[in-house]
Amino acid sequence: xxxxxxxxxxxxxxxxxxxxxxxxxxxxxxxxxxxxxxxxxxxxxxxxxxxxxxxxxxxxxxxxxxxxxxxxxxxxxxxxxxxxxxxxxxxxxxxxxxxxxxxxxxxxxxxxxxxxxxxxxxxxxxxxxxxxxxxxxxxxxxxxxxxxxxxxxxxxxxxxxxxxxxxxxxxxxxxxxxxxxxxxxxxxxxxxxxxxxxxxxxxxxxxxxxxxxxxxxxxxxxxxxxxxxxxxxxxxxxxxxxxxxxxxxxxxxxxxxxxxxxxxxxxxxxxxxxxxxxxxxxxxxxxxxxxxxxxxxxxxxxxxxxxxxxxxxxxxxxxxxxx
Amino acid sequence: xxxxxxxxxxxxxxxxxxxxxxxxxxxxxxxxxxxxxxxxxxxxxxxxxxxxxxxxxxxxxxxxxxxxxxxxxxxxxxxxxxxxxxxxxxxxxxxxxxxxxxxxxxxxxxxxxxxxxxxxxxxxxxxxxxxxxxxxxxxxxxxxxxxxxxxxxxxxxxxxxxxxxxxxxxxxxxxxxxxxxxxxxxxxxxxxxxxxxxxxxxxxxxxxxxxxxxxxxxxxxxxxxxxxxxxxxxxxxxxxxxxxxxxxxxxxxxxxxxxxxxxxxxxxxx
Numbered sequence: 001x002x003x004x005x006x007x008x009x010x011x012x013x014x015x016x017x018x019x020x021x022x023x024x025x026x027x028x029x030x031x032x033x034x035x036x037x038x039x040x041x042x043x044x045x046x047x048x049x050x051x052x053x054x055x056x057x058x059x060x061x062x063x064x065x066x067x068x069x070x071x072x073x074x075x076x077x078x079x080x081x082x083x084x085x086x087x088x089x090x091x092x093x094x095x096x097x098x099x100x101x102x103x104x105x106x107x108x109x110x111x112x113x114x115x116x117x118x119x120x121x122x123x124x125x126x127x128x129x130x131x132x133x134x135x136x137x138x139x140x141x142x143x144x145x146x147x148x149x150x151x152x153x154x155x156x157x158x159x160x161x162x163x164x165x166x167x168x169x170x171x172x173x174x175x176x177x178x179x180x181x182x183x184x185x186x187x188x189x190x191x192x193x194x195x196x197x198x199x200x201x202x203x204x205x206x207x208x209x210x211x212x213x214x215x216x217x218x219x220x221x222x223x224x225x226x227x228x229x230x231x232x233x234x235x236x237x238x239x240x241x242x243x244x245x246x247x248x249x250x251x252x253x254x255x256x257x258x259x260x261x262x263x264x265x266x267x268x269x270x271x272x273x274x275x276x277x278x279x280x281x282x283x284x285x286x287x288x289x290x291x292x293x294x295x296x297x298x299x300x301x302x303x304x305x306x307x308x309x310x311x312x313x314x315x316x317x318x319x320x321x322x323x
Numbered sequence: 324x325x326x327x328x329x330x331x332x333x334x335x336x337x338x339x340x341x342x343x344x345x346x347x348x349x350x351x352x353x354x355x356x357x358x359x360x361x362x363x364x365x366x367x368x369x370x371x372x373x374x375x376x377x378x379x380x381x382x383x384x385x386x387x388x389x390x391x392x393x394x395x396x397x398x399x400x401x402x403x404x405x406x407x408x409x410x411x412x413x414x415x416x417x418x419x420x421x422x423x424x425x426x427x428x429x430x431x432x433x434x435x436x437x438x439x440x441x442x443x444x445x446x447x448x449x450x451x452x453x454x455x456x457x458x459x460x461x462x463x464x465x466x467x468x469x470x471x472x473x474x475x476x477x478x479x480x481x482x483x484x485x486x487x488x489x490x491x492x493x494x495x496x497x498x499x500x501x502x503x504x505x506x507x508x509x510x511x512x513x514x515x516x517x518x519x520x521x522x523x524x525x526x527x528x529x530x531x532x533x534x535x536x537x538x539x540x541x542x543x544x545x546x547x548x549x550x551x552x553x554x555x556x557x558x559x560x561x562x563x564x565x566x567x568x569x570x571x572x573x574x575x576x577x578x579x580x581x582x583x584x585x586x587x588x589x590x591x592x593x
Binding site: 014015016017018019021022023026027030031138139141142143144145146147150151153154158255256257258259260261263264267275278279281282285287290291293294297298301302305 | 437450
């Protein structure tokens with residue numbers, strides 16, 4: 001296990017390094033120079049521009065700038081925000097927990113609904129339940145995340161008035177509440193955003209789980225289990241244990257999609273997370289925040305893939321080396 | 324069963340493109356014309372305006388039809404770009420092997436780790452807005468990573484086959500082997516992924532337009548129509564509902580076709 005972990009960590013570090021290189025390339029391939037605005041300004045002297053170029057090391061060759069960029073990333077110096085008067089890393093640190101909470105809750109919805117539906121469908125392929133399930137997942141799969149969010153706001157927020165539709169907590173009442181009240185407040189604010197993001201993901205997970213079940217239920221050990229008269233629930237348990245493996249791998253693959261969706265869900269529900277931060281920074285042309293957010297989110301994806309790999313290995317003895 | 328679904332998908336996709344093509348003839352009004360800013364805003368559906376009018380008194384049906392034209396052509400062109408680049412990279416990586424393969428595929432891994440919407444936000448932030456052409460290119464150039472992996476996997480399984488070895492033994496140049504012998508055998512999975520890719524690209528374009536960084540007003544796109552309707556969810560909910568339903572139906576058509584084509588190739592999933 002130690003050797004496996006070391007190898008996987010090495011591969012993850014390589015991908016993380018690739019992500020940093022990619023953002024560096026994107027920044028440097030973009031048209032215009034960082035000081036172009038100052039150059040057009042008649043009140044900024046040529047010496048001052050030269051001074052700034054030196055201060056930001058823009059006069060150094062590109063490979064030196066690259067090494068500095070990577071070194072600064074590793075040290076946690078992600079630059080200053082243009083508009084917030086604070087280091088980028090601090091703004092990211094404030095937003096990250098909100099996105100992780102949202103993504104975590106959505107992932108639970110995603111996998112609970114997705115695996116349950118996919119397993120039910122896969123146990124009885126071709127039945128009415130399977131066909132209805134497929135129609136539902138196909139439809140959900142085609143729904144834009146932000147639009148589902150708006151429709152849930154329309155139904156549960158406006159028509160029924162059951163749930164809050166924006167923010168992480170109630171801005172007025174939250175400070176006055178007890179500890180339990182505060183937790184409840186956070187909980188009800190989380191329901192609609194997490195449901196929006198989770199249901200869309202659940203459609204993909206269910207399709208995947210159904211396909212995995214179809215592979216398994218035709219095998220002999222399932223026929224044996226049914227032939228010896230096991231209850232259908234027990235048969236499903238046998239099948240699920242074998243069909244769950246590809247779905248665990250999907251956990252790592254689902255993360256980028258989930259975080260892409262988070263940008264939209266955070267925008268619709270005014271949720272102060274990474275996606276909203278990046279998007280608002282884009283509108284203010286606050287480039288260090290935009291690239292910083294993308295880098296951090298990519299690192300989260302790399303970490304998620306690592307976790308999925310380790311989980312697969314724990315769940316499937318065949319992937320371990322003989323001891 | 325499968326061929327019936329393929330037919331259904333083809334008919335649906337064909338109809339959608341027909342509607343997009345005929346939009347100028349079908350639309351009752353100019354999609355950008357603000358008909359009556361005083362009394363004609365947010366009108367409910369009626370005979371004159373089958374889907375009502377939008378917050379700027381433009382005819383919603385006309386905007387929906389012209390939106391189809393934009394969304395469908397952007398998605399198709401972007402996927403064409405993505406498939407071309409992805410196929411080229413996948414062929415190169417699979418046939419070259421070794422260091423080139425390693426560098427290309429690790430780069431693809433890194434690119435896939437950045438969630439697509441974040442990647443698009445970075446690119447759209449750094450490059451100034453360049454209109455529809457730029458949008459197509461950006462969507463295409465961020466959409467090929469999956470295709471390249473798929474093509475590479477196909478190439479790896481094909482390149483040890485006898486007919487490829489025979490071509491090599493005959494001394495054919497490697498570009499000829501790649502294009503004439505390997506590629507034709509990898510076409511089927513590429514077509515499936517392209518079909519599903521069009522649906523996916525429509526979803527992403529709608530999302531970008533909703534955020535205001537894709538198709539920009541006054542040009543109508545389903546995404547920015549939903550954004551326009553968002554403010555009137557309480558008083559005129561159909562403003563956001565109608566374009567959303569259009570997106571769902573369109574993406575579903577491509578999903579049905581793509582799924583059916585995949586089942587045709589790989590009968591295990593039936």
